[in-house]
Amino acid sequence: MYGCHPVSPKNLIPMNSTLALLKDRLQTALVAAFGPELADADPVLVPASNPKFGDYQANGAMGLAKRLGLSPRAIASQLLNHLDVADLCDPPEVAGPGFINLRLKTAYLEAQLKAIQSDPRLGVAPVPNPKRVIVDYPSPNIAKEMHVGHLRPCVIGDALARILEFLGHNVLRLSHIGDWGTPFGMLIAYLREAYPDALVSGKLDLGDLATFYRAAKKRFDEDATFQEAARLAVVQLQAGDPETIQAWKIVCDLSNRTNRKIFDLMGLSPQIQERGESFYNPFLPDVIAELDRLGLLVEDQGAKCVFLEGFTNKEGKPLPLIVQKSDGGYNYATTDLAAIRYRVTEDRVQRVIYPVGAEQTNHFTQIFQVGKRAGWITDETEFVHTPLGNILGEDGKKLKSRSGEAARLVDLLEEAIARARADLETRLTDENRTETEDFIANVGQVVGIGAIKYADLSQNRTSSYIFSYDKMLALQGNTAPYMLYAYVRVQGISRKGGVDFEALGADSPILLQDESEFALAKSLLQFDEVLSAVEADLLPNRLCEYLFDLSKTFNQFYDRCPILQADEPQRTSRLILADLTARTIRLGLSLLGIQVLERM
RNA sequence: GCUCCAGUAGCUCAGCCGGAUAGAGCAAUUGCCUUCUAAGCAAUCGGUCGCAGGUUCGAGUCCUGCCUGGGGCGCCA
Incomplete structure (x- = not known):
């Protein structure tokens, strides 16, 4: 056992954050020079703007001039009298209006590199207090093929997940796929009509997904009877009718396998878990009930809403976030709220990252607001929407395929x-x-x-x-x-x-x-x-x-x-x-x- | 109408809590292969940081107004 996981010297190497180390020294010097009330003062240590100024520069002296009633240069030089960085830097200098220039010693650089040489993490220490983090992966509607719009969320989300995980955080990758709702009625109805055998054999050719969807859509657009069948299928699905659930599973499976193939081709982390809309389905009534209990719920024009603070509609009246439609159905706001609640109460998450298009900024601001007012999001948990710009074609407009649809x-x-x-x-x-x-x-x-x-x-x-x-x-x-x-x-x-x-x-x-x-x-x-x-x-x-x-x-x-x-x-x-x-x-x-x- | 985001070199973009002379790449011009892959390196050219005020020792960065472009604004996701 000894040989399997040797205690490598890397565990003994102190964190190679030169920046953090220098900042600490500067802060100590500030307190030594001007007293403990300076403990909160920031030395404003940043990489030097120009190599001739060394490697780092501390800009804090200028900002402290008023507070200390001294000239910036006087502050800087007094700070230098108390600054001990001889092990890291050549003797620091005051320059310009009050900058402190720091140049790393050759011997220090050589020693740091030497320390990193045997370290598989290349000197990057794991964070001292790992957090439970969720990264939300793109939510391709399972009923459709992935298109350009999914590229950025996938790529950026995956990178963030990898980076945070490498830094030692406990990362949960969740794909919030659209695997529920009205489009499924259409697909299930079409499956019944065109592939009645599939329900028996459970077989359907994977490559058929796109054509399958298009064919279903075509039927839906053309035929009122078919539309009725689709609507019926939705009702049956929500009622949990076993035969309908089975058809639903076939469609989900078909789509999942197609998406997985693309994920693999893209080289996304294999650890992505699917936790789609259907997962939160059982919790939706609870969410509504809880909002009601908290006194946040208002019925308006037959819909159950939470009125938002700071949002108005075109008439200047408070804007509602609809959480239950007048027909009793739920929408994506409800699902997202259920997800927030679940992630806090069950996953015990501390940070949730949503790499989603910038056009949904309002939506996230709104659901986060409601999440906070409902007490689900607290100071202990950080829910953050990282807005993404669009991918444009050479013409500066959203990237389309030749046929005019979103490019596959x-x-x-x-x-x-x-x-x-x-x-x-x-x-x-x-x-x-x-x-x-x-x-x-x-x-x-x-x-x-x-x-x-x-x-x-x-x-x-x-x-x-x-x-x-x-x-x-x-x-x-x-x-x-x-x-x-x-x-x-x-x-x-x-x-x-x-x-x-x-x-x-x-x-x-x-x-x-x-x-x-x-x-x-x-x-x-x-x-x-x-x-x-x-x-x-x-x-x-x-x-x-x-x-x-x-x-x-x-x-x-x-x-x-x-x-x-x-x-x-x-x-x-x-x-x-x-x-x-x-x-x-x-x-x-x-x-x-x-x-x-x-x-x- | 309200609201969010953007506007930096000919083009595509960086620019961290406000710091010293605003940076890259591409394109253009010019050098460098008997030497570890020249898919490289070096050099030159290129700026009213959308406009106008303000805040201060100091503004591309913060505040206000305006202009331009894009998004969003009640039962789609």
């Missing part, structure tokens, strides 16, 4: 793969290389899927972006292929030099001499700071930006510093830097849900 997700993915593959094949011809079909297919898939996901993630999630295969697959710029190439370059060194990175001496020193080595070292040590930032503001594009910056810095290093031809001990030192870069890229991309390649 699977088509986008396959097109990206096909283009990535074609790019590779062109290159193979140009370079007179031959590769196996397996190699070509794999590179095509990894690059294609990686490119499409990275393009999505690298954009600030709040804003819409224009979908362009040419840009996402471009070999230069902030794209997945650029990052993959930096990774491949390192693996190329390993192959060429017959170097086993894992066997690189634990006692070989890291030596930073060239400017590009310093830049790379500093970039490598910022990984944990970036992940903390993403944890806080849920913007994966920050991680993308970091990885792009790291890759650029690496390419500069690669260009300026020969590695295999260098003399020892520089050779090993540079090999370690290269390896750390590759591992950071691999880990970083994996947290974004993107795979790497050893060759491409």
